[in-house]
Amino acid sequence: xQLICGRDEPILGYPAIDSTLAQAINNVGNIGxxxxxxxxxxxxxxxxxxxxxxxRRLSRPQSFVSKYERGERRLDIVEFGEVAKALGIxxxxxxxxxxxxxx
Numbered sequence: 572x573q574l575i576c577g578r579d580e581p582i583l584g585y586p587a588i589d590s591t592l593a594q595a596i597n598n599v600g601n602i603g604x605x606x607x608x609x610x611x612x613x614x615x616x617x618x619x620x621x622x623x624x625x626x627r628r629l630s631r632p633q634s635f636v637s638k639y640e641r642g643e644r645r646l647d648i649v650e651f652g653e654v655a656k657a658l659g660i661x662x663x664x665x666x667x668x669x670x671x672x673x674x
Contacts (some may be wrong), residue, residue, distance in 0.1 A: 603673060607620065610669055612640050614658050628657040 572630040615625055615636075622636040629635065639654075646654060655662035 583606055583617055600640070604645065606673055608640055608642055610665070610672075611654065611658075614665065615640075618658050619628075620658070625654075625657055629653060 595621045597647050615622070620628075622640070625637045627635040639646050639650075652662050
């Protein structure tokens, strides 16, 4: 059994879990996030924006947009709000659409 961090004792009071369980937990979370990323890409394309154009609106490098769209990095709530604003969409409405589609 391969343990996270190679330790078999609890860290900060949390029991160690094996890497298979950790991967399963990660995959479950990624199913919803993959759909969220697809929604962001769709909104950007419907707005007629390239990644480079959106990145200029965000004052960020193009790689920022590329990485969150590919799932290489996640957006935090503040970044999500900035992206939604740059796309010209209300972040609350975008989240509502996401949750309607994933129910």
